[in-house]
Amino acid sequence: MENTQKEQSKKSKFITAGFFAFSLAIVAVIAILEFGGEQDRHLDNIVFHVPFLAAAIGCFLLALLCETLKYSFLLQHRGYDRKKSLGFTCAVIGKYYDNLTPAGAGGQGFQMYHLNQNGCDSGTSGGLPIIGFLGLQFAFVIIAILTMILGANYLGDLVVIRVTAIVGLVFYAFIPVCIVIFAIAPRPLEAIVGWGTRLLGRMHILKHPETTTEKAIGSLRSYTDAMHGFWKDRKQTFLVLFLSLVYQAALMAMPYFVLHFFGADIGFRSCFCRVVYIYCAMAIIFTPGNSGAAEASFYMVFNNLSGGAIFWGMLVWRALCYYSWIVLGAIIQLVQRPHRKKHLKEQQTSE
Numbered sequence: 001m002e003n004t005q006k007e008q009s010k011k012s013k014f015i016t017a018g019f020f021a022f023s024l025a026i027v028a029v030i031a032i033l034e035f036g037g038e039q040d041r042h043l044d045n046i047v048f049h050v051p052f053l054a055a056a057i058g059c060f061l062l063a064l065l066c067e068t069l070k071y072s073f074l075l076q077h078r079g080y081d082r083k084k085s086l087g088f089t090c091a092v093i094g095k096y097y098d099n100l101t102p103a104g105a106g107g108q109g110f111q112m113y114h115l116n117q118n119g120c121d122s123g124t125s126g127g128l129p130i131i132g133f134l135g136l137q138f139a140f141v142i143i144a145i146l147t148m149i150l151g152a153n154y155l156g157d158l159v160v161i162r163v164t165a166i167v168g169l170v171f172y173a174f175i176p177v178c179i180v181i182f183a184i185a186p187r188p189l190e191a192i193v194g195w196g197t198r199l200l201g202r203m204h205i206l207k208h209p210e211t212t213t214e215k216a217i218g219s220l221r222s223y224t225d226a227m228h229g230f231w232k233d234r235k236q237t238f239l240v241l242f243l244s245l246v247y248q249a250a251l252m253a254m255p256y257f258v259l260h261f262f263g264a265d266i267g268f269r270s271c272f273c274r275v276v277y278i279y280c281a282m283a284i285i286f287t288p289g290n291s292g293a294a295e296a297s298f299y300m301v302f303n304n305l306s307g308g309a310i311f312w313g314m315l316v317w318r319a320l321c322y323y324s325w326i327v328l329g330a331i332i333q334l335v336q337r338p339h340r341k342k343h344l345k346e347q348q349t350s351e
Helices: 002-035 050-077 086-098 107-117 122-150 159-184 186-202 209-232 234-261 268-282 293-302 309-350
Strands: none
Touching (some): 050 234, 050 309, 086 122, 086 309, 122 159, 122 234, 234 268, 268 293
């Protein structure tokens, strides 16, 4: 058993390293395309606008604050108001593992473990990460649908991004839509899921369709159970959805300030809508942090900007919206390590 876990861990690290190497290769290609010997695109020839960088950092801090407040409010709602820092650590750990795991959805399990380690009951530990995750899902779907209705013209003739964004939004909205359907009509949806997994089994895409069906339906039930209690409290529902919307809006607004820091000339609404399309397009790429897809999509959408803003803006944007979570998460992991060891010793002693 231990050997199997070690092999899986090594395989996971190897795959992650491969994804990051691919991301670096994409960045290198973009650098070659962007500069190509043109001296006016180098950093020495760019006029920096520092207040815009401060605003971009402010977008990241606002997103962090929204996630912290969301989990702090949910914890307080369940009687854990004395655990002041737990909302912050839960938010960061979730984003840390989301950015390191395939499909960007690995943070929930680690959040559950973290909450349980810090004295939360099983219902709270299991339910809060699901509510937090679904809040962000619903918030992004709302913003994306509004953007595609009201801001489609800002994307120009980028058909590839437009199509991949629509497909990506369908993927992204799949879980929220299934949860709503499951809450209204669970049996028909269970039948559809069973039919789909059996079909994939006959096509030799899934090895164990019955097991996959059970896991999928079990996950839908867990999500739906968590949402039932959540929807009953209107104040809680409104606050979580509001904070999730602000979080998503802050991330979508960040590139506007980053690009203006490097002297780019682009309107806020145009930039915001383009970024929403980028995030939708990224949703179909199942890699840690959507490595490579984010950089390539960013370059395709903003490659008409003058000077070197596009390349350097892309690097700063990724540093703020992606690597900042990883750095914060790594720090918290180091700080929490002694606490985890102490908790494990106490568990072993009690057993």
